[in-house]
Amino acid sequence: MDQSIPVVAKSLTAPSSLTSVTSPSCHNSLPPRVQQDWPRIALESDALRGVVTRALGLEISSVFQPIVTPDGQVHGEEALLRARSHGLKISPVSVFRIAAAQGSLVAFDRLARTLHLINFISQPHGHGQLYLNVHPRLLGEVSQHGVVFEEILHSVSWEPSQVTLEFLEDDVAQGDYARLREAVNNYRRRGYGIAIDNFGGQQPNRLDNLWELAPDVVKLDRRLLLRSESSSRPHKKLEKLIDLLHELNTTVVMAGIETETQRQLAIDSGVDLLQGYWLGEPKLAKAS
Numbered sequence: 001m002d003q004s005i006p007v008v009a010k011s012l013t014a015p016s017s018l019t020s021v022t023s024p025s026c027h028n029s030l031p032p033r034v035q036q037d038w039p040r041i042a043l044e045s046d047a048l049r050g051v052v053t054r055a056l057g058l059e060i061s062s063v064f065q066p067i068v069t070p071d072g073q074v075h076g077e078e079a080l081l082r083a084r085s086h087g088l089k090i091s092p093v094s095v096f097r098i099a100a101a102q103g104s105l106v107a108f109d110r111l112a113r114t115l116h117l118i119n120f121i122s123q124p125h126g127h128g129q130l131y132l133n134v135h136p137r138l139l140g141e142v143s144q145h146g147v148v149f150e151e152i153l154h155s156v157s158w159e160p161s162q163v164t165l166e167f168l169e170d171d172v173a174q175g176d177y178a179r180l181r182e183a184v185n186n187y188r189r190r191g192y193g194i195a196i197d198n199f200g201g202q203q204p205n206r207l208d209n210l211w212e213l214a215p216d217v218v219k220l221d222r223r224l225l226l227r228s229e230s231s232s233r234p235h236k237k238l239e240k241l242i243d244l245l246h247e248l249n250t251t252v253v254m255a256g257i258e259t260e261t262q263r264q265l266a267i268d269s270g271v272d273l274l275q276g277y278w279l280g281e282p283k284l285a286k287a288s
Contacts (some may be wrong), residue, residue, distance in 0.1 A: 019248035049062075051285065058084065128262070139183045164217055201223045214249075215250055256275070
């Protein structure tokens with residue numbers, strides 16, 4: 001649920017668990033391109049939440065949810081934003097709304113991605129694929145998609161191929177499709193993986209755009225799983241959709257798995273990867 005706040009704090013008092021992070025050798029300094037956008041902020045280390053920072057009057061941190069193979073091996077993790085103001089949790093939707101209202105959407109998105117990257121590579125498990133969400137408004141506000149973030153990746157000895165960028169299916173179905181196609185092509189040329197998220201929730205037969213976008217990964221909407229679970233023939237429709245996606249040479253992820261029955265249904269239907277609270281809740285990064 002979206003959580004709005006009437007007033008955005010202009011400053012936050014650092015908790016005692018926070019310490020400044022200044023060691024470039026640990027990849028815990030802001031890259032120059034990000035520091036240019038945010039000259040007054042710094043990264044800090046929190047014993048419980050890993051590397052955090054303060055922007056837009058908020059305290060910003062990362063959590064990670066695993067994406068696993070059917071046999072339970074971790075393939076990668078999706079980074080998710082967490083924000084607080086004086087102890088009050090602020091939803092990611094509200095945070096990006098604040099950034100847009102302050103004319104800082106592009107800069108904040110870049111900061112958030114960088115924070116996720118630093119936290120991910122600081123973890124013992126941070127060697128799989130990193131999944132990052134792309135805000136739909138960035139499609140029209142950035143012309144050379146992925147160029148600056150590629151510089152940020154190189155600053156920590158990473159490559160775009162180690163990152164998969166997620167776009168919501170609604171951006172395909174309802175948004176400016178030409179801009180989405182341009183962004184996807186730009187990102188792909190630079191080596192990023194491309195994922196379409198929440199596919200099939202509202203328009204389960206909309207495969208025409210996927211055919212043209214040719215994503216590397218499609219994350220199926222949880223509603224498809226619930227429909228299949230309540231059906232008298234639970235596997236058949238879901239199996240057919242997954243078979244069609246495999247014909248596009250796409251890796252299929254079943255998201256939103258919350259029970260063992262749903263996990264087994266997804267596996268029996270032929271998905272390649274799984275994600276959901278049953279398999280692993282979003283977890284805080286921890287200071288290394």
